Every structure is written in structure tokens, then in C-alpha cells.
Amino acid sequence: MRYMQEITDDWKCEYNVPSHIYILEKGRSGRLLGYIKEGTTKKIMFKKPFPFFIKNRKFKELKKL
DSSP states (O other), X not given: OEEEEEOOXXXXXXXXXXXXXXXXXXXXXXXXXXXXXXXXXXXXXXXXXXXXXXXXXXXXXXXXX
């Protein structure tokens, strides 16, 4: 699993968009397995992986959680 922290700072909208930590499969597919809401430590895992699109978003990979 890979943990990716969203660091997108320019959403071009008038409200605050939270920056969650996303849990992705390792490898090229990078399907979304779950996430951790901003400000919490609880993992929310999905029953089935979802496609995850990163277009127009910025992330940094976390080495440890």
C-alpha cells in the first residue's frame, strides 16, 4: 500500500476542500483502497478498490503513517 497526502492548494472554489490521506494499491494501477480524513487517524477502507484520478491535483507520498 502507498499513502498519499493531498497537497493541492489551488482548488479554484470559494470553500475549503479538505486534504485527506489516500491509501492506494502499489504498482501502476494505483487504485484507491481507502482514505484517512483530514484531522483524524482512522482508516476508512472500501470493500472494492476504486479508480483514482489525480488530474489537476498534487500529492506527496508519505513514508510512514
